[in-house]
Amino acid sequence: MTMQTVGRPTRPEDVQPLDSGFASLTGGRGLLQDEALIFERDGWGKTGVDLPAVDAAADDLGDLVRTSPIGLPGLSEPEAMRHYVRLSQKNHAIDLALYPLGSCTMKHNPRLNEKMARLAGFADLHPMAPLPTIQGALTLMDRLSHWLKTLTGMPAVALSPKAGAHGELCGLLAIRAAHEAKGDPRRRVLVPTSAHGTNPATAAFVGYSVTEIAQTDDGRVDLADLEAKLGPDVAAIMVTNPNTCGLFERDIIEIARLTHAAGAYFYCDGANFNAIVGRVRPGDLGVDAMHINLHKTFSTPHGGGGPGAGPVVLSEALAPFAPAPWVVHGPEGLTLVEETVEEAAQAFGRMSAFHGQMGMFVRAYAYMRSHGADGLRQVAEDAVLNANYIKARLSGVMTPAFPEGPCMHEALFDDSWLEGTGVTTLDFAKAMIDEGFHPMTMYFPLVVHGAMLIEPTETESKQELDRFCEALIALATAAKAGDVDRFKGAPYLAPMRRLDETLAARKPRLTWKPEPGVAPAPLAAE
Amino acid sequence: MRYLPLTPDDRAQMLGVIGAATIDDLFADVPAAARKSEPFDLPHHAGELEVERELSALAGLNRAAGAGPFFCGAGAYRHHVPATVDHIIQRSEFLTSYTPYQPEIAQGTLQVLFEFQTQVAALTGLDVANASMYDGSTACAEAVMMARRVTRRKRAVLSGGLHPHYAATTQTIAHAEGMDIVRQTVAIDAEAAVIEAIDSETACVVVQTPNVFGVATDVTAIAEAAHAAGALLIVVTTEAVSYGLLKSPGEMGADIAVAEGQSIGNALNFGGPYIGLFTCKEKLVRQMPGRLCGETVDADGRRGFVLTLSTREQHIRRDKATSNICTNSGLCALAFTVHLSLLGETGLRQLAAINHAKAQRLAKALAAIPGVEVLTKRYFNEIAIRLPGNATQMVEALLEDGIVAGVPFSRLDPAAGLDDVLLCAATETTLDEDIDAFAQALSRRIG
Amino acid sequence: MRFTKDHEWVSLDGDVATIGITAYAAEQLGDVVFVETPEVGKSVTAGEGLAVVESVKAASDVYAPLTGEVLEANAALAEAPETVNQAPEADGWFAKVKIADASAYEALMDRAAYDAFLETL
Known part of the structure; x- marks a missing residue:
């Protein structure tokens, strides 16, 4: 035989996972890039558009003309594309998965x-x-x-x-x-x-x-x-x-x-x-x-x-x-x-x-025009059917706020089923993110304690609804079984962990400001 | 029906799980008298091809601005938008996401808003910007009501150079909230007159620059007069590209600046959706309407962004909120930010210079026509001209020559008695040949 | 120190009342992020709005326990609203009010009565 043994390995090595979780050397997270603000790049003076030269002067405007720099960085076209596409990947979207925000009607947006x-x-x-x-x-x-x-x-x-x-x-x-x-x-x-x-x-x-x-x-x-x-x-x-x-x-x-x-x-x-x-x-x-x-x-x-x-x-x-x-x-x-x-x-x-x-x-x-009068009627029927299906499937593990009778297009649960688990509505919602779903509307309406309002809309398939219900049932079971850390620290797998809203409100930083000696200062106008 | 995934089998199975016999059981709470059983007198569903055919036919009945020489402005401006912008705003993750209430999975939108707020604050020369309003006109009304909260005074003075639609919107909305709105007489150079109208009861003065007639004004003296009386100066701009050439509202002493941001990144869209820019001095931020995005850190100490200072807003403050606004112009803000990031300072300044140069050429060409008077002396990219006759009739006549000459002022404000005034704008999309064709046709029609 | 059922506290020094919110209220509100204090010179009436205290998710009115005129507002809260959480019944005070009628102070709950009131909630 001729033994050809060069080439790359074709199955994963048998390596034990690191106990403390894996961290990359640069802080990167695989294909999910940490992306600096446009103000933190080397874009002062750059532009991503090609405009013709101007020969006329604005001498008719006298002292109305701006003399100080504005403070705007520019990006070349490939840099701009990459910057905003990278940012886009940190968002959830209806095109990615069910988006069950009650009262918001997050349905499919036809590209036509x-x-x-x-x-x-x-x-x-x-x-x-x-x-x-x-x-x-x-x-x-x-x-x-x-x-x-x-x-x-x-x-x-x-x-x-x-x-x-x-x-x-x-x-x-x-x-x-x-x-x-x-x-x-x-x-x-x-x-x-x-x-x-x-x-x-x-x-x-x-x-x-x-x-x-x-x-x-x-x-x-x-x-x-x-x-x-x-x-x-x-x-x-x-x-x-x-x-x-x-x-x-x-x-x-x-x-x-x-x-x-x-x-x-x-x-x-x-x-x-x-x-x-x-x-x-x-x-x-x-x-x-x-x-x-x-x-x-x-x-x-x-x-x-x-x-x-x-x-x-x-x-x-x-x-x-x-x-x-x-x-x-x-x-x-x-x-x-x-x-x-x-x-x-x-x-x-x-x-x-x-x-x-x-x-x-x-x-x-x-x-x-696409739906027509007949299709729109079907929209309402399927929206209501989907919501009632969720209500029926989840009522075994969660507590519907109004169990009697059908709901319309959204199913409302309260948090009484979480009592004694140490898990709050917020924790539960954040844990949904780790399972690949956007949280439902929380703490609204105000009249229901710890409200969770789920609106699937008519554009979800039965398969997707089942996947969603099974994720929520698994989470609810985990909450009742005392797996509290799964919830308190959630989300673990999202682009970001839970954010400090108190800090944001106490010390509002609403615009980027150059830090003296650290960030590049805007170039003066030519 | 291509937008509906459920099959008849699915529906039957799901009804079984619910324990309902028919779909009608789920609508049992609807009173019998209100159940609509007979079909609507509307067409049935249609395929993409049919819908596209109908809408394309309707679009074909319109004359797009790009179809020939075109000079309309008056608060909406035709600019070139780079192809990259439209690609980015059609990314699923931006187009089909909701308001970023779950920041862990909305950092894309939130970081864009933070960049947007920083860009808008820089353009206007003020400290803080919100995450957008519906458009310039509603931003103007909101600014006037904010001035009331800040000063606890009820009187607002609107300059006669303010876009009549902005004045009407402010009159409608701010008056409903209990303010006294004083709109000054419409005139080409109306700005200086506001100073005399400021008194100790005045919450704010509202001045537009460049104004609806295209007149650019240094409002520094107005700011001083307003501040001396304890009032705020609100500066309105309807052409955001002008920030690239003219002194910013903040440099001239504005307390609040609002603008129509459509010119950057957004198409004409027959008037909407547009994007209201709203900025103010830092000390006024708690009276600001609308959403604000702020910087913070996550549980691992990594920098991130959240919506903040939400206690100003309707979903928390309810009847004591600073505004009832909820949905804003998020995607238009994204378009604005992407376009402005591409332009950068260099590009924006150059774009502004081109616009101004085109308007200079237009003004010169029109001024050379006997019988035409160019009324606007210091302008950015729009001028008002006086014709020897009715401007609306002249626009209709020039349409036969294939030229859309501009906006007759009387269409914005028929009561102003300026039936012979035409507003004409030029931008980087205006060809020199368009200007020549306009001037020649106008000259012929007048002659 | 005296207390109200709306969880404000008052301490009196001569005719000057110092007013804040109780430790219980601060705990219930969670992280305080902003306090809108009254203007100096403003006349306030018992039971009417004196200040607004904001957490991330809520804004709550703070009522004046006594009638009088605002002498001073706690300017330090602007930079450090967290003081309300850290020392609600001391450095986290909101305003000092010159009162006309000291007997109204005596009519408010004392510590024991307030603690008993909290037990009922």
Whole structure:
């Protein structure tokens, strides 16, 4: 035989793992790079763009011209690409795994929508371009409005609000304008204790005082308390439906009736519309105003915190007070009402510059058209089915906050099952990270102790739900078995361990500052 | 339905685990009167090809800014965005992540925000920046309300050079919160007039530079007057590239600076999503709206970043929060930061110089036309011109020549009586031939 | 030293009351990261807001136990809010208030009564 023995070994060596864990020599973690800030690189004076030389001088500007350096480093293109791609790898994302944040509706973001929003006719379109050149954009806004109005059973929609909280503000301003038009300015807004923080914040913003409404033991608005607190000074109630406990407000029609009987308006926080889209029309429930988070129900990406879009549907009573602008059909095509005069004299004003989040409108409309009316109904059904499946599978080891009856699109657990384990809701959530899952929403709603709110959304497969449930069951079993260190020190396997938020808040460092003698100082301008 | 993974078999099995007979059982809490059983009068689901066809047709009905000579500005500017920017913001880990509330698995977003805050503070010459607002106009309204919290005064004076949409937004939102908003008469050089309007009840004065007519102003004297009266100076900028050439708001004494950041990294998008920049002096930070990212260490002592000073925000402070803002413009902030990291100081200064040079060329070409008056003397990349007739009609006429000439001021503010004023912007995307074509066509139309 | 059911403490020296939050409150709040102290010269009314104490996750109002006028605020807390955790009933004081009515002080709980009150929580 010919014995060829050169070459590399082809199976791992049998080496015992290091007792104290393995540490690299440089602090590196395999392919996960420690990445310095752009200010800590050698980028002073560099640039990653090639621009033509300028021959003109800015001598017409005199002493308006900046004379001191700005303090901005630059990166060449390969450095910039690598820097931001490395950073990206430290993030969890819906494209990587289930992202069960209750109330946030982290569903799949179709890439068709991204492609459509980048068509030059939408992305490279100026908001103040002449009307004959923007007919396609106005048509899209008109069609989106039609879908939103039809799905909600409401006669009007204000598209311009830029996020859910901005939509709440829009709705309450319309309500305030309607009361003032009747010569009956009212001073109070009722908000359930389980509400999103934006609700009381918005009401206070508009100058209303906030009165809380109690919740019943089964997680709904306490009708008796509502009735007691309604009065001639109440401008509106703000109720989330399905509510933040993931439950449908069974008495919603009665809530609306009582509210209207007191001369108040019914603002519905539509953050959880995903649970009922295609099956329930808020207009049939007696709602006067509701914002729709296009970045939740209609799948526009969350982008690490935004942008969103929060169009507000309005009842007949509130429609005349909608803010500018809006699209109208005219003899020469579509046009925009941009000023609060003439036919728009009752409009309460303007929510922002220009016409709203067009980039989000395109994405949301592409999503609606893809699903169609039939698909959207299936969205709600699958979202609710997935949440109930999680609730059913986890109820053996965790304690559902409201065990009786079905939940809607999210399953809420309390922390009573952790009692005596030494593990808190926070510890449990951080340990989920080591198992490859993003934590659920924790400690919200405030009405449930140690709340864990799980919203899987409809875009999870049964297989992924099972994988998730099995991970949580294993963790819950470990917690009850006294494996406390697994939780207290978690996460161990994430890009970072638990961070010191106290230090961050006590000694705020909100910008990078050069440390004298250590970091490079910004170069003076040429 | 391509976005839904569950099969009919899955659904049946899952209902079995839940112990429900049908999906309707799970909707049992919905009152019978509110159950929508008949189908909606809307189209059924559609494949990618069909959807793409419909949307492409709609996009085709618009004329993209890049389709020919184009001079619109007025708070939204067409700039070239490097291809790298769009690639980075479409990375799954940035595009499809949530607000970084779990910092251990969101360091990517958080470090970007820390870089963003540092860049924005440097650009504006102020100490701290937040992690973004919706856009420049809402940032302006928030700044005015912040001034109320800082000074405990209710009166805000808006310069007549403030973008009319910004003034209207501030009027709507800050007035609702209980402030008295005094908007001064709209005029090309309106800035100096704010000084006389400052009194002992004034919380803030709001001055835009370059203003809506493109006029760049040194606001130092206004800052001094405001401070002497115990008021704050808020400086608004709608063209962020101007920071590369002009003195920063901080250098001129601003207490708060807000800006529209769209120009850096973000497309025109027909008006949104955009990105509000918000910066202030360090001592005011606890009255700031919006999210803030700060530096800290993890359990192993490694540097990391977290959202901090959250007690200002709605999810903790509820009705006592500094603002109701929750969702912001995170991804637009990423685009801004990537673009600005590519530019660096060198690139930004050069870009600003090119913009200014293009505007000089435009101003010169238009000023040479008999009957046209260039109203803006000291500008960055935008000028206001007076035409011999109605600006809206002239824009429509020039459209027939293939030229989008700019924004008639009357479209922003019909009540100002400036129907003959046209706002024209030039950027690095403007070709010299575009300027020549515009000047020739305008000359012909006037002649 | 006297105490309130809202977990403020007061010690009186002549007509000057020094006010802070109790060790129990400091423990319950967790790591204090910021204290918004009142302006000197401000008039405060018993039972109304005097200061705000913030942890990472919460902001809590601190009520004035007695009516009076603020003479001094504890400026050291701006740089070292952790003092509230380290020495809540000493160096971690919030404000000194000149009071008009010393009898109101006597009406507050003494240490034994406050400890008994804590037992009921």
